[in-house]
Amino acid sequence: MPLPKIAALLCILIALPAFYGQGIQSLDSRAPRTAPLLPELQREIRADMAFLADDELHGRGSATRDEHIAALFAASQFQSLGLEPGGDNGTFLQKTLLPNPLPADIKQRLSKFEDTPRRETWNAIAILRGTTSPNEVILLTAHLDHLGISPAVNGDTIYNGADDDASGTTAVLALAHIFATGRHPSRTIVFALFGSEEIGGFGNRAFLAHPPVPLTSIITDLEFEMIGRPDPAVPAGTLWLTGFNRTNLGPELTRHGAHLVNDPHFGQHFFRRSDNYALALQGIIAQTISSFGLHKDYHQPSDKLRTIDFTHMTNAISSMVAPINWLSNTTWKPQWYLGRKPWHQAIIK
Known part of the structure; x- marks a missing residue:
């Protein structure tokens, strides 16, 4: 990336705390948790998506400098909100080295991507400490990375990953903003954005190996x-x-207002295809919220900002505020149904 463009990105990162400090006043009621006004929320969502899915981040390739910039972007927002750092050495970033050499199957997958050294990956983690039940944790997660630079399709080599998963990253950032600037919940909420999901979940592995809170304290992961x-x-x-x-x-x-239904794409095995699955294998109730309709832009350069339905996305994030607020203030704990933990062999939708 040319030096002027790098400087521009750094200026954006430096300016973020001031920007979000201004935004806090519009969203902070210190009242019982409700979603902010939708136009304000949509402006924030558009701004985050515009940064994360911009061509200058080169598709946020797993374990690249662009993934690192995305993690810094998230960390700067967490810091500006006054959240507690959950990363390494009192920071909001958790860095981990990748295996050296990488497994053969991953090396083969990466061989068609940009010839970039893949040595380390980054998570961005923040903690909103609970008031009365701080040792019970609600985890909200998404993955930062996408495919980066890859073979050209119609002359385009940048796999921006607007839907996959700038949209999920933006959802977690928006929820962090909403919950950090209102009445603090009874339970602790941890916001974690994982790196290198696309090449084998190395970010979630680092989180599980060095969790910011005891894994046994995590009530659920969304x-x-x-x-x-x-x-x-x-x-x-x-x-x-x-x-x-x-x-x-x-x-x-759903009983508390979530607009959630069963995954209609059972044959795609989506329960096992995101970072939640690694946590579920540890016994944590960990499930993925999505509205992926198997569109043709999946893992293509055409997964760009222009394809995003911002009204849908804003309403989707807003619709989860009240249910998550209830979950973070109740004493209720979810449970696996009998025989339906992920290591059971029965085929379950």
């Missing part, structure tokens, strides 16, 4: 993955939850 466009397979205005029939989390969130 992963946000590809919520930038509506799915025509489900009713308008709804999202779907992977593993809906594995736990009682989805039905209970």
Whole structure:
């Protein structure tokens, strides 16, 4: 990247605390948690998406400097909100080295991408400490990375990953803003954005190896993955939850206002295809919220900002505020249904 463009990105990162400090006043009511006004929320969502899915981030390739910039972008927002750092050495970043050499299958997958050294990956993690039950944790997650620079399609080599998963990253950032600037919840909320999901989940592995809170304290993880466009397979205005029939989390969130239905794409095995699955294998109730309708832009350079339905995305994020607020203030805990933990062999939707 030319030096002037690098300087411009750094200026944006430096300016973010002031920008979000101004935005806090518009969203901060210190009242019972409700979603902010939708036009204000949509402006924030558009701004975050415009940064994360811009060509200058080269598709946020896993374990690249562009993924690192995306992590710094998130960390700067967490810091500006006054959240507690959950990364290394009192910072909001968690860095981990990749295996050297990389496994053969990953090396083969990366061979068609930009010839970039892949030595380390980054998570961005922040903590909103609970007031009365701080040792019970709600985890909100997404992945920072996408495919980066890859073979050209119609002359375009940048796989921007607007829906996958700038949309999920933006959802977590928006929820961090909403919850950090209102009445603090009873339970702790951890906001974690993982690196290198696309090449094998190395970010979630680092989180599990060095968690900012004890893993046994995590009540549930909600992963946000590809919520930038509506799915025509489900009713308008709804999202779907992977593993809906594995736990009682989805039905209970629905009872408290979540517009969630069962994943309609059972044959795609989406429950096992995001960072939530690594946490679920540890016994944590970890499921993914999405509205991916199997669109043709998946893992293509055409997954760009212009394809995002910002009204849908804004309403999707807004619709989860009240249910997450309830979850972060209740004493209720989700449970696996009998025989439906991820290591059981039965085929379960």
